[in-house]
Amino acid sequence: MALFSHRRLMIWAPLVLAAALIGVSCGDDGPPHASESKDSAHWSYEGAEGPAAWGELAAEYATCSTGSAQSPIDLGVAEITVLPDLLINYRSGEVSVTDNGHTVQATAASSSADSSSISLDGTEFTLLQMHFHAPSEHTINGVFAPAEVHFVHRSETGELAVIGVMLTEGTTDHAAWSAYTETLSVGEEQTITTTLEWPAMLPGDALTIRYAGSLTTPPCTEGVRWLVMDTPVEVSAAQLAAFVEAHEGNHRPVQELNDREVLADTSRG
Numbered sequence: 001m002a003l004f005s006h007r008r009l010m011i012w013a014p015l016v017l018a019a020a021l022i023g024v025s026c027g028d029d030g031p032p033h034a035s036e037s038k039d040s041a042h043w044s045y046e047g048a049e050g051p052a053a054w055g056e057l058a059a060e061y062a063t064c065s066t067g068s069a070q071s072p073i074d075l076g077v078a079e080i081t082v083l084p085d086l087l088i089n090y091r092s093g094e095v096s097v098t099d100n101g102h103t104v105q106a107t108a109a110s111s112s113a114d115s116s117s118i119s120l121d122g123t124e125f126t127l128l129q130m131h132f133h134a135p136s137e138h139t140i141n142g143v144f145a146p147a148e149v150h151f152v153h154r155s156e157t158g159e160l161a162v163i164g165v166m167l168t169e170g171t172t173d174h175a176a177w178s179a180y181t182e183t184l185s186v187g188e189e190q191t192i193t194t195t196l197e198w199p200a201m202l203p204g205d206a207l208t209i210r211y212a213g214s215l216t217t218p219p220c221t222e223g224v225r226w227l228v229m230d231t232p233v234e235v236s237a238a239q240l241a242a243f244v245e246a247h248e249g250n251h252r253p254v255q256e257l258n259d260r261e262v263l264a265d266t267s268r269g
């Protein structure tokens with residue numbers, strides 16, 4: 001446990017200042033949320049429709065306040081253990097990028113020819129979409145990363161598995177991330193089609209911290225398998241600025257752990 005905590009602190013400690021700077025709350029997110037269906041209630045990251053109120057905004061959002069296995073959480077409590085390998089079968093593929101008023105989402109084309117997937121505990125999950133939060137949603141001992149990206153996957157039976165990757169500031173542009181960061185100014189009601197090199201967007205080391213949680217946006221549905229990568233990906237300051245410029249403060253606060261297990265992988269897949 002001590003080794004675990006120390007290792008995390010080594011990685012995360014330099015992020016405190018950046019998080020403090022980026023974490024300052026911003027004004028309203030901008031225009032109305034074009035992509036929400038007429039039936040879903042409007043929600044936001046601050047004010048009267050902010051995270052503390054999500055559960056009361058609509059009956060279908062009740063889990064946001066009544067749930068007992070909500071995300072994100074602080075991952076500092078993780079226990080090191082040996083976990084089954086996470087197999088990542090990503091390949092470059094076409095995406096449609098849109099700004100839904102809460103984040104900028106890259107949705108994978110449904111063509112099976114270039115579909116990416118992961119395999120976890122014998123179940124295959126297909127990559128559906130990727131989006132970001134700035135600053136991060138998950139924390140380690142209270143420390144935020146400047147941004148966190150979520151790769152959302154679904155199994156044939158509808159179960160969701162999300163891979164979280166922290167983005168931190170390095171010295172140069174990350175080439176594979178440029179294809180996405182260049183679309184972040186897409187604006188609402190616009191769509192940009194591009195190709196993402198999914199494999200190159202992940203850290204080289206596939207160690208993960210795993211727990212059972214939920215969607216971090218309304219309706220906060222539970223039963224989501226979370227895998228947060230242990231190693232961050234470094235992007236440039238300019239790339240991080242593009243995230244913040246698109247949506248700043250679009251993160252849900254950490255939720256109660258309750259009686260959940262949080263496990264950190266020691267094996268190298």
Ligand SMILES: [Zn+2]
Pocket residue numbers: 131132133150216
């Ligand atoms: Zn997310």
